[in-house]
Amino acid sequence: MTIENHYSPTEIAQHIAQEVIAPLAAKIDREQRFPSEAFDALGKSGLLGLLVPKEFGGLGGSLSDLSAVTQVMGQACGSTSMCFLMHSVATMVIASRAQTAQQQEYLRSIAQGEKIGTLAFSERGTGAHFYSPEITANFQGDHIVLNGKKSFVTNGDHADFLVVVTNASSPDIGLDMLLVETASPGVQFTGSWDGIGLRGNNSIAVEFTDVKVPLHHVIGKEGDGLDLIFQVVAPTFILGIAGMNVGLAKGAYHAALDHAKARKYADGRALCEIQAIQFYLAEMHGSVESASLFVQNAARAADAGEEAAILSVMQSKIQASEQAIKVTNLAMQVCGGQGYTSALPVERYLRDARAGAVMAPTTEVLKEWVGKSVADLPLF
Structure with missing residues (x-):
């Protein structure tokens, strides 16, 4: 199924749910593995670009489209719906506030099914108060050096990039959001997801050890976090x-x-x-x-x-x-x-x-x- 067929996002999701997601749901749950087959199908259909503006090759979908699509996927497989949602939230952050160069680099790849993203917000010490991060971000010249650990990173090591929330260069400024490539030196995923449910969402920890993030990977302005x-x-x-x-x-x-x-x-x-x-x-x-x-x-x-x-x-x-x-x-x-x-x-x-x-x-x-x-x- 292709975008050119003029199907709505919900119709595309229903097709993939019926043909790919639902038949594998029990297996994904039983084996506790990431729904790779579903993401392959979502990428080929263009649905990974649901929230990517049309000018960057995406579907230009709305929040109504997102909630309708996650409902269709949730009925078929909760794990797949969760993974797709976290990818979509990361996409929305870039689409909403990223610099034009960042949008060109990431949004077109997302729309073409080439990149999967996610959020890295939660920390063991802050729990649900993810807006109070403990991870350290030291500004050094044209880079930010990250050290620390994030928990419950849905999609985990299947993601190509992370949207990471950190403290800005000073407490007066507030928080920053950074785009971090998972292939960057010093990025390491650890552990495994062993929850009672959503067992295929690959929600694992990520550790940052002296990870250098270019300053131009700050999303929006400093302090916009x-x-x-x-x-x-x-x-x-x-x-x-x-x-x-x-x-x-x-x-x-x-x-x-x-x-x-x-x-x-x-x-x-x-x-x-x-x-x-x-x-x-x-x-x-x-x-x-x-x-x-x-x-x-x-x-x-x-x-x-x-x-x-x-x-x-x-x-x-x-x-x-x-x-x-x-x-x-x-x-x-x-x-x-x-x-x-x-x-x-x-x-x-x-x-x-x-x-x-x-x-x-x-x-x-x-x-x-x-x-x-x-x-x-x-x-x-």
Whole structure:
């Protein structure tokens, strides 16, 4: 499938999900490996350039497109959706604020499926407060020398470049974001991802030892880091992860519905004819629909630049994460013993869905921010 065929991004994603992503989802989960086949297909289709402006050869997609695509992928495979999302967030940072030379170098390669990116924000000592990095960045002539370690780097050593958040040259200036090539001397990935869910997202640590980053690899102006986090990274990531969680909930609901219709008792009745099961199915359907609509509306508001969009964006992750946990638990109840085994994908959806609430910004942090915002209190 090619861009020239005039398919929408969601239609491209649906095709790849059906042909490549879904058939390999259980294998990716079982083997805990990066979804290379999916990324090959995404690169060839042009979908890795979803958020690359058309002037650089990309699809010029919106946040609405991103949340719709991550939903499609999430329904097929949570790990693939997560990997694609982090690549897309890194792409959005470059597209939004990078210098023209950086955009020419990176965005065209991304659009052609030649480069995979990701964020390197989290640190062991700062946890969800990734906007307070401990990594050191020393300015030396025309280079910045990085030393330190980042945790939970999705895509890990399959990424070609990292968007790294660091302190600027002085505390008064704030934070910087840097483009770092993973092939640079001193960059080393360590460990392996052994989470209970999203087992193919290759979220591992990266260590920087005297890594020299050219000054022209600072994204935007020095000190733009915090603004980039809240104006670009946060809405892109939140809406993408919200879409993914809606997809996980939708996948679990359809798996449970199919099982309830196919499972027959000795007297010929189907499982779905039991009233309690009908209640569960109705509750799951309503939860999936409400979360999906909430995320769609939040993304549209963000794309339109509405003043109150930020509240809807933050709430979208809260709603989608909580509904995904609820729906996958109900799906387990519907499917019973079969759902508890790998015979059905329900247990994988349940494990994958649990990640959304603890992924920064966590549900608790977002609720605090929303609460402060509606009460006209400062966030920090």
